[in-house]
Amino acid sequence: MGIVVGRHVFGSLEGYRTIANTPDLSLKEVAELEFFSFGQTNESSYLDSLKVNPAYISRPLSSGKWAVTRIFQGKPDIHHRTTLLFMSVIITMDDWLYSLKCEITQLFHIQSIWQWTDSQNIEPIEITIKL
Numbered sequence: 001m002g003i004v005v006g007r008h009v010f011g012s013l014e015g016y017r018t019i020a021n022t023p024d025l026s027l028k029e030v031a032e033l034e035f036f037s038f039g040q041t042n043e044s045s046y047l048d049s050l051k052v053n054p055a056y057i058s059r060p061l062s063s064g065k066w067a068v069t070r071i072f073q074g075k076p077d078i079h080h081r082t083t084l085l086f087m088s089v090i091i092t093m094d095d096w097l098y099s100l101k102c103e104i105t106q107l108f109h110i111q112s113i114w115q116w117t118d119s120q121n122i123e124p125i126e127i128t129i130k131l
Contacts (some may be wrong), residue, residue: 002126003099006090008033008067009116011074012083020120025090032061033069033088042082047073054108066096068107070114089113100129 009020010033021030041047049055055071067088074085089107091100100106107113110127 002128003091003095004124004126005113006065006124007113007116007122008069008088008090009122010034010069010086010088012077014078016083020116020122022090022122022124024124026063029061029063029065029090033067033086033090040082040084047082056104056108058104060093061090064093065090066093068104070108072114087114087116106130 006022006024007020008018008022008025008030010016011019013019016034018030018034021033025033050072057067057069057071059067059069061067067090069086069088072085072087074083077083096102106129113125113127116122
């Protein structure tokens, strides 16, 4: 079953902000995705663990869509400080409930939705879910 996912990238270069998002996201959705961020860590064991044990936030957006935000280690900022990178996939509530059946871990196995090449131009991606 195919599901189209929007994407949002939030991180720090000179301060935390939206770095990229798919054009299907509204300004209000982008603002909601920017709102939920948290402090920074330099703890190498935690940063290394993000590759193996995904840290994530899952929540509804006021538009009726569902967002799953995964946390990665970001690139150092302009002051060479460690940063976090928050990559979100956004799906309709129907896809969240009925196609994905709230099985969030299925999303972590689809590498293409978590890849980003530093471009500000990203497009929605169609994925296939196998439950």
